[in-house]
Amino acid sequence: MTSIWQQLSKEMSEAVERAGRSIVAVDGRSGHTSSGIVWRSGWIVTASHAIRHDVNIGVIFGQGRTAEAQLAGRDRGSDIALLTFDEKLQAEPVHFGSTASLAVGELTMAVARTRRGNIVASAGLVSGLMGEWKVARTRIDQFIRPDLNLYPGFSGGVLVDAGGEVLGMNTSGLLRGKPVTIPSSTITRIAEEIAANGHVKRPYIGLVMQPVQIPESLQNKAGVTASSGLLVMQVESGGAADAAGILLGDILVDMDGRSFVDLDDVYSALGDKRPGQVVQTSLIRGGNQMELSVKIGERPSR
Numbered sequence: 106m107t108s109i110w111q112q113l114s115k116e117m118s119e120a121v122e123r124a125g126r127s128i129v130a131v132d133g134r135s136g137h138t139s140s141g142i143v144w145r146s147g148w149i150v151t152a153s154h155a156i157r158h159d160v161n162i163g164v165i166f167g168q169g170r171t172a173e174a175q176l177a178g179r180d181r182g183s184d185i186a187l188l189t190f191d192e193k194l195q196a197e198p199v200h201f202g203s204t205a206s207l208a209v210g211e212l213t214m215a216v217a218r219t220r221r222g223n224i225v226a227s228a229g230l231v232s233g234l235m236g237e238w239k240v241a242r243t244r245i246d247q248f249i250r251p252d253l254n255l256y257p258g259f260s261g262g263v264l265v266d267a268g269g270e271v272l273g274m275n276t277s278g279l280l281r282g283k284p285v286t287i288p289s290s291t292i293t294r295i296a297e298e299i300a301a302n303g304h305v306k307r308p309y310i311g312l313v314m315q316p317v318q319i320p321e322s323l324q325n326k327a328g329v330t331a332s333s334g335l336l337v338m339q340v341e342s343g344g345a346a347d348a349a350g351i352l353l354g355d356i357l358v359d360m361d362g363r364s365f366v367d368l369d370d371v372y373s374a375l376g377d378k379r380p381g382q383v384v385q386t387s388l389i390r391g392g393n394q395m396e397l398s399v400k401i402g403e404r405p406s407r
Contacts, residue, residue, distance in 0.1 A: 120269035124216045125224035127199035132163030140217040140262035147192035151261040153179040154278035156186045168222035178299035182243030184278040187299040201289035202270025209234045217262030229253025249286040308375040309404035311344020316367045327394045334358045335365045345402035356389040
């Protein structure tokens with residue numbers, strides 16, 4: 106008679122085997138291989154921190170099956186890189202599941218591939234789960250922290266739930282070496298933009314600011330209710346803020362109705378905006394309140 110543990114063990118092994126069909130090893134010339142996910146025919150998603158070169162990136166599909174890939178683009182903020190390879194190579198694209206019903210305490214598995222072409226796995230529970238979070242000014246749709254080991258080469262591999270659904274990409278490159286999983290929705294959103302543009306376009310207005318308290322006397326004079334704002338310390342020449350007429354010494358009070366307490370509020374206000382969109386900004390200049398329209402620019406690549 107098959108025990109519950111035997112049945113669970115068999116189903117976990119089968120889930121690893123299924124997920125492994127879409128997992129490759131990636132030699133990004135970083136000293137050791139990482140893993141990658143066949144996102145679509147001719148495309149691989151992997152961990153950006155493990156890719157050191159743009160060309161001649163080695164890909165291992167399985168024992169005896171190797172190829173070269175090229176870097177199509179990367180987003181260091183989310184640690185996602187997108188590679189291209191010859192579509193004629195037979196590789197099964199991943200089928201991503203949703204993380205919407207994922208709960209703390211659920212059993213999950215990390216699946217990766219070694220430089221020898223072998224599939225490897227690690228198991229553990231979901232130890233942390235929250236909503237949207239930001240890292241390096243990048244929006245990740247959901248915070249997922251699996252309590253499992255990401256051995257060398259596991260970054261860029263997948264997280265699989267108890268039902269065999271692929272939930273996202275594992276990486277140790279975002280939280281000081283600690284494992285987190287980038288959810289499937291974030292991977293799809295960022296990979297599609299990299300495929301279209303070669304990079305992720307991020308909003309940028311070209312200001313250096315610092316938080317300040319607005320005295321009650323200035324609030325009364327300017328006719329504002331905000332007790333805090335952001336003092337403009339530097340305006341980038343030719344940038345979006347410069348074109349809109351924002352000047353050194355202005356105090357920004359809000360953007361599209363969202364008030365400012367610290368710089369994170371600016372990133373939040375711009376987080377769901379796209380370059381080319383226009384936002385309405387309230388500011389104080391010379392004791393008077395002003396309204397300016399700012400056409401958002403694109404953050405320059407570093």
